[in-house]
Amino acid sequence: MLDSAILCVDDEEIILRSLRDQIKKHFGNSYIYECAESGEEAWEVIEELTDDKIQIIIIICDWLMPGIKGDEFLIKVHQRFPKILKIMLTGQADTVAIERAFSEAKLDYYIPKPWDEAQLIAAIESGLKKRYD
Numbered sequence: 001m002l003d004s005a006i007l008c009v010d011d012e013e014i015i016l017r018s019l020r021d022q023i024k025k026h027f028g029n030s031y032i033y034e035c036a037e038s039g040e041e042a043w044e045v046i047e048e049l050t051d052d053k054i055q056i057i058i059i060i061c062d063w064l065m066p067g068i069k070g071d072e073f074l075i076k077v078h079q080r081f082p083k084i085l086k087i088m089l090t091g092q093a094d095t096v097a098i099e100r101a102f103s104e105a106k107l108d109y110y111i112p113k114p115w116d117e118a119q120l121i122a123a124i125e126s127g128l129k130k131r132y133d
Contacts, residue, residue, distance in 0.1 A: 011064075022117045024032070063098075
């Protein structure tokens with residue numbers, strides 16, 4: 001059974017599908033791939049995975065979402081799970097929100113939308129190498 005997961009959080013289903021497909025195409029069956037359409041749904045996924053003893057290693061998160069902005073969500077994630085690699089993938093965040101995410105959530109990478117698949121995969125690989133080697 002797999003024991004590591006990658007979580008994508010975005011309020012647009014097409015974005016989630018695209019992210020999951022691109023990441024899975026590169027990493028294959030090495031990880032569990034989960035998606036959530038809001039911060040609230042993401043917390044439900046996080047709780048389920050944690051209960052099942054599955055470690056979330058990466059969260060890729062949009063900034064502009066209903067309920068909670070991506071920087072606020074990632075700050076809460078960091079407070080509880082500081083070792084998770086955090087990537088903000090957005091076309092909407094302002095510089096204050098991005099700086100706040102780097103400062104308070106220890107954001108690992110910011111990637112603007114529309115994203116380049118190679119840049120996304122390189123950020124994930126670099127982050128994994130830096131964090132888990």
